[in-house]
Each structure stands twice: as structure tokens, then as C-alpha cells.
Amino acid sequence: MLFNSLSYAIFLPLVFVVYWFALGKSRKLQNVFLLGVSYYFYACWDWRFLFLLIFSTLLDYYTGLRMADAQDPRRRKFWFWLSIGINIGFLGVFKYYNFFAESFADMLRMFGANVSVHTLNIILPVGISFYTFHGLSYVIDIYKQRIQPEKNFIDYGLFVSFFPLLVAGPIERATHLLPQLKRERQFNYEQASDGMKQILWGLFKKMVIADGCAEFTNLIFQNSADYNGSTLLLGSVFFTFQIYGDFSGYSDIAIGSARLLGIDLLRNFSYPYFSRDVAEFWRRWHISLSSWFRDYLYIPLGGSRVSMAKKIRNTFIIFIVSGFWHGANWTFIVWGALNALYILPSIVFQTNRNNLEIVAQGKYLPSLRELLAIGVTFTLTVLAWIFFRAESLGHAFSIVSEIFSSSLFSLPKFAAMGSGVRLSVLIVVFVLIEWMGREQTFAIENFGKRFNPIFRFALYYTILVLICLYGGSQQEFIYFQF
Numbered sequence: 001m002l003f004n005s006l007s008y009a010i011f012l013p014l015v016f017v018v019y020w021f022a023l024g025k026s027r028k029l030q031n032v033f034l035l036g037v038s039y040y041f042y043a044c045w046d047w048r049f050l051f052l053l054i055f056s057t058l059l060d061y062y063t064g065l066r067m068a069d070a071q072d073p074r075r076r077k078f079w080f081w082l083s084i085g086i087n088i089g090f091l092g093v094f095k096y097y098n099f100f101a102e103s104f105a106d107m108l109r110m111f112g113a114n115v116s117v118h119t120l121n122i123i124l125p126v127g128i129s130f131y132t133f134h135g136l137s138y139v140i141d142i143y144k145q146r147i148q149p150e151k152n153f154i155d156y157g158l159f160v161s162f163f164p165l166l167v168a169g170p171i172e173r174a175t176h177l178l179p180q181l182k183r184e185r186q187f188n189y190e191q192a193s194d195g196m197k198q199i200l201w202g203l204f205k206k207m208v209i210a211d212g213c214a215e216f217t218n219l220i221f222q223n224s225a226d227y228n229g230s231t232l233l234l235g236s237v238f239f240t241f242q243i244y245g246d247f248s249g250y251s252d253i254a255i256g257s258a259r260l261l262g263i264d265l266l267r268n269f270s271y272p273y274f275s276r277d278v279a280e281f282w283r284r285w286h287i288s289l290s291s292w293f294r295d296y297l298y299i300p301l302g303g304s305r306v307s308m309a310k311k312i313r314n315t316f317i318i319f320i321v322s323g324f325w326h327g328a329n330w331t332f333i334v335w336g337a338l339n340a341l342y343i344l345p346s347i348v349f350q351t352n353r354n355n356l357e358i359v360a361q362g363k364y365l366p367s368l369r370e371l372l373a374i375g376v377t378f379t380l381t382v383l384a385w386i387f388f389r390a391e392s393l394g395h396a397f398s399i400v401s402e403i404f405s406s407s408l409f410s411l412p413k414f415a416a417m418g419s420g421v422r423l424s425v426l427i428v429v430f431v432l433i434e435w436m437g438r439e440q441t442f443a444i445e446n447f448g449k450r451f452n453p454i455f456r457f458a459l460y461y462t463i464l465v466l467i468c469l470y471g472g473s474q475q476e477f478i479y480f481q482f
Contacts, residue, residue: 013179015037025186067143083473150174171289172265191259212470220234247286273433276355278342278377
């Protein structure tokens, strides 16, 4: 069930009505209901993988209790590594087995050994990387004695499987979400209203910006040999807005849906394309994943309280692992390593904490220096996204080499140029709205509140009309494959 589908447009209001009007006086019944509809939501993708989700939930729930009960540290460690091993094992088999098998065979062929590889013809369970990371953080926090295990299985199961975040995040923490699930929730009109606005803005990002860009991105990348450098650069810019509109749009719909139910999820994006350096970009892009790697990988490795050589090592480790988390392809690993190289100067010169606040806070326009910094950071990001989108390393390098050739200075040419110009205008309008709302949690949160309600609702209806006019065909979200 896609967020941008008619079925979800029916599903969410039905859940809302039953949740508040039939079960509003009982938190326990609300949680049982939410767990049931969350399992139904997931089963709509492929009911067979629902059993994998339930098994993973039971595993982490049970091992959490056993770790808390264990008096012997060795028993605690046994249950801890049992959960970690099984979770990583499932993720490795479904997501990475074929990659490692084929890479190993390629390495042997380099030494003259002619080997055949047996690969697995299996479907990647949707959302496995996200709900696995929910469970891992929970188990690690119990092992480190940061939290106590949850004894109510319904509450814990809902923490892992809550339908807005189940498929593509945000990656929640037990310390943030579980306390909300365990307390009584009262309907709040302002919270629900903000949730509706955030869903609307998320749908605009996905159906107008991301899906509109996808048409030209696919055309240009799939026929990259036929295009000059300027067209390939334009296709890369389209993909830059496609992946932002797609993933941040999903996050907005997820967070907005949860707010309708009185639950606040972690923020996942904070206007990353207005960043003034790469370190700031990674504080603003996929925040829940970046902070997960910071807390559960970077800091345990020593973080920044080590020698410069180890800081550099730790930085490369988390970025390469982050790239590998996204997919079993060398393109993602190179994408991660490239971002590590980008951020390295700020680590070495200790400038990675220079830009903590949003750019031009309290001002209408940035300074010339800020504008140049945003432009450089955006350009570096566009070049990195080429590796993320390309089918192979050879494909990526061929695109980059053509972009840096003399053909970059010729005019872009591709089919349906008129539609491309129209989309470019929509992207400019989108960026302007994001800029004006950059100090809010989402762009239209407080947009137009100073105006007459007629003008404010005219904005919402305009966005809705644009979604209907330019929404295009129903497309899956990019991060479903991760």
C-alpha cells in the first residue's frame, strides 16, 4: 500500500475514525488496533514477509527480557550476540548474499580461476533495513543498560511495526517512541491540522516534484551515451531533486500520518540543500539514519575523541557502511566514500560544527558568501548522487567524464524539452517555498498564517490542484528498495 495511492487515502481516514472515535478512551485498545492495522499495512506488500517481521520482533523482545534477567555477564552477552547475529544474518542473506558471492567470484577470476556462482533468486523484504535497525538499537540500548526492556509485547511490537514508519523510516529509538505509546493520548486539533498540512506537502514533493523529475532522470540516465555533458548534468540535477522530493516526501507523509494519531516521530529532513558545507548537509539529510550511525557506530569507535588518524578512519567507516546500507552495489560504496572525502577537510580543520543553525536565520536572503557556500555544497552533492543513481561504476564514470568534457558548454537536448521547462519552473517555485519556510519543521507549517484564511486555504487548494494536474502515474518510493 503506497502513501500516494487511493487505497491509503481510504485506509488512513478509516484508521483515524476508529482510533479516535471508537477506541479513544482506551490506550491499550488503541495500541492493539494500531498493531493490527500495521501488520495489515505490511501484509499488503507481501503477506509472506509478515512472518519475518513478526519473528524479528519476537526475537528482540525475548532477548531483551533475557538480557535484563541475566545475572551472569556472559549470559547477557550470549543473548545480545544471538539477537545481533540473527538480525544481521537475515539482512545479509536477503540483501547482501548475491553481492558478496558475485564479488568473490570476480576476485577469483582476476587470478585466473574460472568459477561459477550460485545466487539466490529471492525478493528483498520491503523495509527490512529499517525495522532491523529499530530492533538493533533497542537491543544495544538494553545491553548498554541505557533502558529497561519493554514487558508489554503489544507496545514493543507497535514500536517496531507502526505503519507510518515501517517501510522507510524514520528510524525510531525506543527512548523516543515507546514512552508515547505507553501514555494516554488525547486528540489535539492543532497537531492533527499540522499533520494534514505535512501530508499535503509530502504528497506535493513526491507526486509533483519527485515523480516529475523521475521521468526525465530515467530518460537521461538510461540513454546516457546519447547525451552531451550539459544534458547529463541537467539529468543529475533532476535526480537530486527527485531523491529529495521522494524520500523527504515519504517522511513528511509518515510524520504527518503519525501526528493525526497523536504520535510524534523523529524529524528526518531539515532543508539539506540549503547547507553551507557537507558536514551540515549530513546533519540535515536522513537525520534518523545519520544519528543512528553516529550513536551506534561512530561513537563506539571512539568518535572524535581520538587521534586525527582514527578520526579519519572512523569517518570513512561510517560513510562506507552507510553507502553499503543503501544497497548491495559498488556504486553505493563509492558514493559513501566520496562523501567521506568531501567531509574530510572539515574534520581535519575542525570546521564541521561551524554551521549548526539554518542559513540566514531571521533574514530574507543569504549573504553572498553563504550563497556561494550553498552553491558549492549543492554541486558536490549533485556529483555524488550520480554514483547513487548509476547502474554501475562504469556507467557513473562515463557520465562524470562527459560532464567534465567540452560538451558541458553546449545546450541541453532531450525529448519533451517543453515539459522539462515546465518542471523546472515548478522546481524553482518549490525551492522558493522551502526557502521561505526553512525555519519551520516543514515548509508550509506556518506559511500564510499572517494572511486572511481565504488566502491560506487558497494555497492549500493550489497545492492540491497541482498534485492532481501533475501527479502523473503512481510510482513507488525510491527508498523502498533499501
